Amino acid sequence: MNRKLRRRIEKIVGRDGCETAPEDLACYRYDAADEAAVPDMVVHPQGSDQVAALLELASEAGLAVVPRGAGTGLSGGSLALEGGLVLAFDRMNRILEIDTGDMLAVVEPGVVNRELRRAASASGLFYPPDPSSLNVCTLGGNVAENAGGPYGTKYGVTGDYVLGLEAFLAGGRRLETGGRNRRDVAGYDLTSLLVGSEGTLAVVTRITLKLLPAPRSRRTALFSFSDVRAAADAVSALPGSGVVPAAAELMDATCIDCVEKYRFGLLPAGAGAALLVEVDGDERSADSQLALVRELCREAGGNMFREAAGEDEAEAAWEARRAVSPALGRAAPDKIGEDVSVPPSQVASMVGEVREIAARHGLTIAVFGHAADGNLHPNILTDRRDPDLMRRTEAAVAELFAAAVEMGGTLSGEHGIGTTKARFLETALQDEALATMRAIKQSFDPEGILNPGKMFPSPLGA
């Protein structure tokens, strides 16, 4: 980057708002996906005006702009594949408002998910979307990827809570979508179009989020099964029972083993599978729902391993669930975490496919995920230094996607497409759908400034 351009950027965000030293840029080389790219500069805007000015300058100079929250994304969405500016939102991290009357929050994109949960909870309210990285991930990133989480089973995902956005378009024009209304059909749903657009259409600077009254009571229990199919059968029986659990999280034997090595005693060691179920409502309703779930699990051959006696034990159960991904990360030099989503009735079949693919390629593939929603995370334990293992890993990834698409599923339930899945997008979408998405991208960002290289396969198919 030339000195003149650098000076102009420093003028916008201040000298302490820019990083260009290689040792500083190196910190932004990665996100939680296993790829790497170094930006030309990292800037830390403070306020919408600075974001607008940066976008104006970026368009003028033809610089790529890559928004970044905590870098916990699992599809490479925050990597500066073509260099340019990373916009780090750590200085735009204020909860601007919690409105108990209208049950909403207004936040800057750098607010950590957990901070909003806490602030809402302090007002008797509840922000449901709970990606497993909630202790660190930011709401801006959650919006960009339309992040899900366990509570999605009953409560939906990030996009179901976004009432309105302030965002800046390529060139720095300010866009306001939605607002503070629960119902709003005035014009096209631009809010939903931006949610999950992975920073490729606009840079979000303010988010208005719907909140719910906190459930009066929760019951959290862990069930153990001899194998994953039995656990999947229990989950499949849920719709017929009338119970909509807040969450129904499946973990296979590999997940259980790895978590047990990481934090002993939390999961049913030696079991073929575990199911973490939470139900909520008023006290009696939560009791009766849990009783029904227990019965369904028993019928499928499972046993209750433990019911959380209170908030602390429930939190420990959730920490065990959230430890799955880091625990798998410690079990092998590298892991490739996938995010296939299939119609809920296909969960057992998809788990079977994962087993077959693992056997065929001599790989260990752990499976966990939001079973009641059909959103599974097959994680391949691998080693990037081993070319043969990586060839088998890559073949397995392609087969996982193909199997999911074959049974009516798709490539991503909650992590996004980013860079890691861009080359597979054509396999999951109808041609005209992909062409329509490209036309929308072209209409929003004709110069391709905003988060280039993400979501779309290269136009040449390379």
Add this chain to the structure above:
Amino acid sequence: MNRKLRRRIEKIVGRDGCETAPEDLACYRYDAADEAAVPDMVVHPQGSDQVAALLELASEAGLAVVPRGAGTGLSGGSLALEGGLVLAFDRMNRILEIDTGDMLAVVEPGVVNRELRRAASASGLFYPPDPSSLNVCTLGGNVAENAGGPYGTKYGVTGDYVLGLEAFLAGGRRLETGGRNRRDVAGYDLTSLLVGSEGTLAVVTRITLKLLPAPRSRRTALFSFSDVRAAADAVSALPGSGVVPAAAELMDATCIDCVEKYRFGLLPAGAGAALLVEVDGDERSADSQLALVRELCREAGGNMFREAAGEDEAEAAWEARRAVSPALGRAAPDKIGEDVSVPPSQVASMVGEVREIAARHGLTIAVFGHAADGNLHPNILTDRRDPDLMRRTEAAVAELFAAAVEMGGTLSGEHGIGTTKARFLETALQDEALATMRAIKQSFDPEGILNPGKMFPSPLGA
């Protein structure tokens, strides 16, 4: 329309699938909004292939295409403002599938909302969106307008249930969005972009809808209040109580009087306002929620008028609520029904504004709506034959919209913009949002074939 073009259309849909006689076209001159326009031809396609062929031909011939369900829309969405073809979906009215395992339905657009509710219910499932015209309105129209209804308070609106769409773009290209997955973040959310787009972006031919397990128990009760503000206060206290009612429907004295003239004994005659509340869940939970609602109403000065003793009485209460709009229609030669949406805390203020506007212009304006969501339907009782009254009516409409926007609200919560509100859209949207919507329309339909004259104010502001 020239004879050659007519022949080509007849070749696509068959002679019995076309109507061109003036007396037949007159039946399609109106929808439930009080405007009128005569199409050149009404066609009744059967199957996606016919829709594709019609769209191809329409683009070639420069004919406008206006999709139409039951014509119950309240914003003029199905009127052929520029003539052309009305695509009537009465021959595409099959429920193609109810899948209890994946809890979804696949339907053609001409299926009546009630038919899907019944089919879902027969399988122990529940399709929540319940526009008051549910006995006749079609799911295609519900998708086009993103229709809401009373249950939106707890369960959300049509768009919250659409998992996937088959649609045809201008020129006849087939577009598939979403699918059968509960979670899907592979690319932009085209499904949400099409929902509520009022037929201006594509013609929907198949809809995949999420279903829920039917609630085990419901309690429905009517409360009476001395005035609307007291009822609004009761509704405002709901969030703090932790109760999320399935529905909380407000009706003012004018609504009550008109319904009582229409079907005697259903509502609290002489009351200043009525609130129809439904809670659901398991039996004990529904009981305790209703007890809490009763307490909140009592604190706000209200009384329970009647609790429905069973399904039949609950249905009678709902029929009374659904009778509001037709009953108001009988109370004056004409009525103009509006659909403002405000942040929920502003309901009492908005009702106050309606009263002031009515008094200022010497008008009768009835108010009812989904109070807990801030979605109110002020209905002006008027007479199109009286120019002075119509001048005051039109001034009042503009003031209603201005008042809603002033308090952070918007023009439409569930009826859409259509033709009746197109000229006001600029007042509710930020300029850049409107420009972005226009760019999307331009990208999808550069020739302006699809439902012209809807949603957007004329480019020249005329």
